Amino acid sequence: MAIRQLSAFLENKPGALVAVTEALSRAGVDMRALSVADTQDFGILRLIVNDPDAAHDALTREGILTAENPVVAVGVPDKPGALTNLVKLLAGEEINIEYLYAFLSPVKGRAFVALRVADAEKAESILSAAGFETVSEGAF
Amino acid sequence: MERRYYQPEIETMPLEKLRALQSERLVRQVRHVYENVPYYRAKMQEKGVTPDDIRGLEDLPKLPFLSKADLRDGYPYGLLAVPLSDCVRIHSTSGTTGKRVVAFYTQNDVDLWEDCVARAIVAAGGTRDDVVQVCYGYGLFTGGSGLHGGSHKVGCLTLPMSSGNTERQIQFMMDLGSTILCCTPSYAAYIGESLKERGYKPGDNKLKAGIFGAEPWTEEMRRDIEASLGIKAFDIYGLTETSGPGVAFECEEQRGMHINEDHFIAEIIDPDTGEVLPEGSKGELVFTSITKEAFPLLRYRTRDICVLSREKCSCGRTHVRMSKPMGRSDDMLIIRGVNVFPSQIETVLLNEGYTPNYQIVVDRVNNSDTLDVYVELPPEKFSDTVREVSQWEKSLASAITTMLGIKPIVHLVSPKTITRSEGKAVRVVDKRKLV
Numbered sequence: 001m002a003i004r005q006l007s008a009f010l011e012n013k014p015g016a017l018v019a020v021t022e023a024l025s026r027a028g029v030d031m032r033a034l035s036v037a038d039t040q041d042f043g044i045l046r047l048i049v050n051d052p053d054a055a056h057d058a059l060t061r062e063g064i065l066t067a068e069n070p071v072v073a074v075g076v077p078d079k080p081g082a083l084t085n086l087v088k089l090l091a092g093e094e095i096n097i098e099y100l101y102a103f104l105s106p107v108k109g110r111a112f113v114a115l116r117v118a119d120a121e122k123a124e125s126i127l128s129a130a131g132f133e134t135v136s137e138g139a140f
Numbered sequence: 141m142e143r144r145y146y147q148p149e150i151e152t153m154p155l156e157k158l159r160a161l162q163s164e165r166l167v168r169q170v171r172h173v174y175e176n177v178p179y180y181r182a183k184m185q186e187k188g189v190t191p192d193d194i195r196g197l198e199d200l201p202k203l204p205f206l207s208k209a210d211l212r213d214g215y216p217y218g219l220l221a222v223p224l225s226d227c228v229r230i231h232s233t234s235g236t237t238g239k240r241v242v243a244f245y246t247q248n249d250v251d252l253w254e255d256c257v258a259r260a261i262v263a264a265g266g267t268r269d270d271v272v273q274v275c276y277g278y279g280l281f282t283g284g285s286g287l288h289g290g291s292h293k294v295g296c297l298t299l300p301m302s303s304g305n306t307e308r309q310i311q312f313m314m315d316l317g318s319t320i321l322c323c324t325p326s327y328a329a330y331i332g333e334s335l336k337e338r339g340y341k342p343g344d345n346k347l348k349a350g351i352f353g354a355e356p357w358t359e360e361m362r363r364d365i366e367a368s369l370g371i372k373a374f375d376i377y378g379l380t381e382t383s384g385p386g387v388a389f390e391c392e393e394q395r396g397m398h399i400n401e402d403h404f405i406a407e408i409i410d411p412d413t414g415e416v417l418p419e420g421s422k423g424e425l426v427f428t429s430i431t432k433e434a435f436p437l438l439r440y441r442t443r444d445i446c447v448l449s450r451e452k453c454s455c456g457r458t459h460v461r462m463s464k465p466m467g468r469s470d471d472m473l474i475i476r477g478v479n480v481f482p483s484q485i486e487t488v489l490l491n492e493g494y495t496p497n498y499q500i501v502v503d504r505v506n507n508s509d510t511l512d513v514y515v516e517l518p519p520e521k522f523s524d525t526v527r528e529v530s531q532w533e534k535s536l537a538s539a540i541t542t543m544l545g546i547k548p549i550v551h552l553v554s555p556k557t558i559t560r561s562e563g564k565a566v567r568v569v570d571k572r573k574l575v
Binding site for chain 1 (some may be wrong): 554556
């Protein structure tokens with residue numbers, strides 16, 4: 001099962017990120033992973049949180065433009081070459097990765113990667129079939 | 141049968157008769173002004189014109205023009221044509237482009253002005269059974285008092301809301317069943333958005349019409365407002381200098397605004413040469429007020445660029461129609477040598493699915509003009525990828541380039557971050573310091 005990722009639109013100006021983090025902390029939301037993509041004008045903050053519904057509500061209430069997308073979260077062994085195997089597999093299946101970001105796991109010896117692809121379900125079944133450990137929302 | 145005209149005998153007066161009335165009033169007005177306003181007398185003498193030279197409409201071009209600069213020079217009493225003790229009220233311009241202009245009214249001036257507004261309300265379908273919500277600002281600005289007075293004349297229940305406090309506007313609109321909304325078009329759009337946000341559908345209110353003016357708006361914006369509020373939207377035109385809203389108004393045809401010609405003579409001139417242009421030409425609108433007592437203006441240059449049409453109107457009114465102002469001769473920006481009207485950019489935004497809340501910033505960097513357009517990103521256009529959001533910026537920039545012939549830089553910003561107008565919107569910031 002793909003997990004829900006929230007994306008917040010941030011203008012490139014001081015305080016933009018503060019509005020997001022404050023809204024989330026007031027709502028008691030815990031962030032598990034985040035990544036920022038930015039241009040000269042704006043940034044997009046992508047978030048994986050423990051409670052996407054509460055986070056989405058809290059951000060919208062603050063007037064922060066927020067979108068929701070599924071991403072695939074995959075556990076990979078924490079050793080050289082592990083990520084190569086994963087991206088090779090997807091490339092072989094002609095699955096284009098829009099972006100990805102990695103986050104650490106409290107479990108030693110394992111890292112996690114969040115993958116944004118056009119068809120999350122398809123990517124997930126390919127990865128599972130190849131023996132990769134995909135993570136569902138409950139795991140967070 | 142709904143009443144179609146407020147003053148049928150005047151509004152449908154045959155053209156010949158209307159011209160005769162204008163001639164007679166003009167001759168009298170020129171004499172009144174010459175005898176009572178030293179400023180005018182000096183201006184006319186400078187041009188070698190006396191009241192005896194003005195025998196009718198055809199002599200109008202002999203009179204000198206009056207500009208906003210003249211009104212500023214004359215501040216505050218320089219153009220007053222009656223004793224101050226005969227005046228009962230003043231109104232004033234916003235003064236955003238310089239010193240304020242103060243206009244004076246006798247009781248008769250107020251009465252005639254309110255008649256003009258009443259014509260607009262009746263043309264929008266108003267009767268004594270209507271509930272008119274006036275959310276133009278009350279005070280020095282003419283919008284609030286003008287619509288308020290006109291609404292009284294028609295006998296409508298008048299809600300003197302003034303501008304702002306959208307929460308309260310909506311509450312009264314719903315609880316008291318407002319049927320006609322009067323405000324600036326940008327505030328009407330904002331109310332429409334706010335109603336939607338609160339979960340109301342266009343059919344949930346009792347509104348049937350809106351009378352919107354005091355700032356430029358486009359046909360696209362009209363369609364948006366009509367859809368979001370479930371109404372027919374009518375344009376109204378006026379300026380503080382000549383009285384206020386109601387100098388011209390739209391009828392059900394929504395094809396130009398009938399100018400109240402029994403009170404105002406309209407001309408279109410070439411803004412550069414001052415030459416009077418033939419009917420149907422695009423040029424600067426000039427007004428002569430022929431019934432005002434306290435603050436009469438002869439050949440006042442409005443700076444609004446528009447077209448007049450005498451084409452027969454199916455509504456039965458004979459008074460000339462003016463197009464929506466296509467820009468102001470002083471609002472027009474010249475960017476990299478190209479004439480740009482903010483309304484052109486607004487048209488593109490609405491066509492491309494954006495809100496009409498935008499800001500244009502013009503600057504000069506390394507001797508070259510820059511045009512930056514800040515636009516709110518609509519929620520449905522936002523996604524998690526930079527590529528998609530950048531794509532929206534690029535496609536909007538290219539649509540604007542197609543319209544203007546020059547390339548802007550488009551910046552998408554968060555919704556509701558561009559200052560909303562509850563009065564007039566500041567849509568243009570020109571940072572160029574040209575020596």
